[in-house]
Amino acid sequence: xxxxxxxxxxxxxxxxxxxxxxxxxxxxxxxxxxxxxxxxxxxxxxxxxxxxxxxxxxxxxxxxxxxxxxxxxxxxxxxxxxxxxxxxxxxxxxxxxxxxxxxxxxxxxxxxxxxxxxxxxxxxxxxxxxxxxxxxxxxxxxxxxxxxxxxxxxxxxxxxxxxxxxxxxxxxxxxxxxxxxxxxxxxxxxxxxxxxxxxxxxxxxxxxxxxxxxxxxxxxxxxxxxxxxxxxxxxxxxxxxxxxxxxxxxxxxxxxxxxxxxxxxxxxxxxxxxxxxxxxxxxxxxxxxxxxxxxxxxxxxxxxxxxxxxxxxxxxxxxxxxxxxxxxxxxxxxxxxxxxxxxxxxxxxxxxxxxxxxxxxxxxxxxxxxxxxxxxxxxxxxxxxxxxxxxxxxxxxxxxxxxxxxx
Amino acid sequence: xxxxxxxxxxxxxxxxxxxxxxxxxxxxxxxxxxxxxxxxxxxxxxxxxxxxxxxxxxxxxxxxxxxxxxxxxxxxxxxxxxxxxxxxx
Numbered sequence: 001x002x003x004x005x006x007x008x009x010x011x012x013x014x015x016x017x018x019x020x021x022x023x024x025x026x027x028x029x030x031x032x033x034x035x036x037x038x039x040x041x042x043x044x045x046x047x048x049x050x051x052x053x054x055x056x057x058x059x060x061x062x063x064x065x066x067x068x069x070x071x072x073x074x075x076x077x078x079x080x081x082x083x084x085x086x087x088x089x090x091x092x093x094x095x096x097x098x099x100x101x102x103x104x105x106x107x108x109x110x111x112x113x114x115x116x117x118x119x120x121x122x123x124x125x126x127x128x129x130x131x132x133x134x135x136x137x138x139x140x141x142x143x144x145x146x147x148x149x150x151x152x153x154x155x156x157x158x159x160x161x162x163x164x165x166x167x168x169x170x171x172x173x174x175x176x177x178x179x180x181x182x183x184x185x186x187x188x189x190x191x192x193x194x195x196x197x198x199x200x201x202x203x204x205x206x207x208x209x210x211x212x213x214x215x216x217x218x219x220x221x222x223x224x225x226x227x228x229x230x231x232x233x234x235x236x237x238x239x240x241x242x243x244x245x246x247x248x249x250x251x252x253x254x255x256x257x258x259x260x261x262x263x264x265x266x267x268x269x270x271x272x273x274x275x276x277x278x279x280x281x282x283x284x285x286x287x288x289x290x291x292x293x294x295x296x297x298x299x300x301x302x303x304x305x306x307x308x309x310x311x312x313x314x315x316x317x318x319x320x321x322x323x324x325x326x327x328x329x330x331x332x333x334x335x336x337x338x339x340x341x342x343x344x345x346x347x348x349x350x351x352x353x354x355x356x357x358x359x360x361x362x363x364x365x366x367x368x369x370x371x372x373x374x375x376x377x378x379x380x381x382x383x384x385x386x387x388x389x390x391x392x393x394x395x396x397x398x399x400x401x402x403x404x405x406x407x
Numbered sequence: 408x409x410x411x412x413x414x415x416x417x418x419x420x421x422x423x424x425x426x427x428x429x430x431x432x433x434x435x436x437x438x439x440x441x442x443x444x445x446x447x448x449x450x451x452x453x454x455x456x457x458x459x460x461x462x463x464x465x466x467x468x469x470x471x472x473x474x475x476x477x478x479x480x481x482x483x484x485x486x487x488x489x490x491x492x493x494x495x496x
Contacts, residue, residue, distance in 0.1 A: 233455045244451035291426040295457045295481045300408045335451045392447040
């Protein structure tokens with residue numbers, strides 16, 4: 001760690017705050033979780049360290065600061081299970097590797113089923129998980145009550161809990177600490193984080209991008225990786241690249257700090273709410289996107305009302321909790337609810353986008369495959385199915401609903 | 408919460424409406440002439456601007472008619488773009 005011992009008694013810095021150089025081997029746009037993980041694995045796996053990560057605000061201040069911290073890999077389709085479970089395996093080794101505590105807790109995730117059809121779909125997903133080597137169990141209401149006693153599993157609910165899938169290896173991690181742990185390691189390996197540096201356009205020469213225009217001047221780039229979440233299509237529009245993305249507000253919220261009552265993560269697709277309890281004690285809740293497009297980082301109140309109604313129905317003891325904060329991020333959603341990770345029509349420009357509501361859980365896995373794609377110029381086997389050409393070929397990775405949360 | 412002006416019913420709360428996405432997406436005039444890329448773009452690619460977007464809403468809890476408005480996606484400011492022709496129900 002770099003200590004600024006001459007001028008300030010400030011605590012140790014986790015990363016430097018350098019002036020941008022005129023040129024880098026790799027420029028990554030977006031210092032959120034995915035941008036940080038990409039820089040980390042570029043340096044660690046591929047020996048690329050002449051990297052600038054450009055961030056229009058402050059490091060990890062976008063969706064990384066706004067997510068609900070849930071990590072799981074219980075996806076239905078082979079391509080999804082492979083990508084998300086790769087991420088989960090990386091999560092399991094990262095605390096030691098980064099040598100920085102980020103409160104990764106494998107407390108388990110329950111995905112509730114409230115209708116007969118949902119129960120059939122959930123069991124099918126659990127079987128698919130087992131075939132893909134992802135841990136999965138089907139629990140009856142009595143077994144759910146043992147895992148999460150505060151959940152109302154009685155038949156009196158409007159939509160009673162008929163069962164749930166349970167992934168024990170799933171859990172949560174403290175998002176800010178994850179970002180800081182990655183940033184510290186990247187900084188040690190020589191990566192420059194340039195904050196308050198908004199990319200406004202690209203310098204091109206033929207079918208190559210040779211640099212990025214920013215509010216801090218033009219920065220040359222050998223290769224460029226976009227990890228700008230909801231703003232990706234604003235950037236690609238300037239190059240005439242048509243990405244099938246729609247940016248929506250996604251809201252989340254936290255209660256006052258309570259004693260530990262909630263032992264795991266509970267997600268419900270049908271009544272649509274998901275909840276967990278942070279280490280500090282807040283109940284953290286989320287649900288789906290607002291229907292309309294929006295970049296305002298602000299959603300509509302009725303969306304919050306609906307998910308709180310669902311939460312209080314499922315968890316009667318939440319009825320007396322005070323809601324302390326609500327907020328929204330801007331998420332980029334694709335037509336098949338799966339990300340786009342791969343090359344673009346510009347030879348040295350690569351995109352990692354379209355994660356919709358589910359990007360945080362993928363952070364290390366996305367960084368791993370995106371770093372591979374940028375370093376080698378070709379996708380890693382895990383992100384080969386995730387190219388933008390699938391919207392031409394029709395080989396979609398349709399994870400609507402099967403992703404265990406509605407979009 | 409958006410306050411949306413239905414051209415027929417006036418200002419109403421967002422919960423009375425459903426969203427229909429980008430307006431004025433025309434069906435291809437000669438579908439047989441489209442190659443796979445053009446079909447993919449027609450099916451999957453829609454405008455996603457940070458700024459003015461002309462979009463469709465339907466007043467599901469009211470007159471049930473479709474209409475277009477121009478909304479700034481960064482500020483949510485809406486300008487009613489009252490259609491000249493009779494809209495489909």
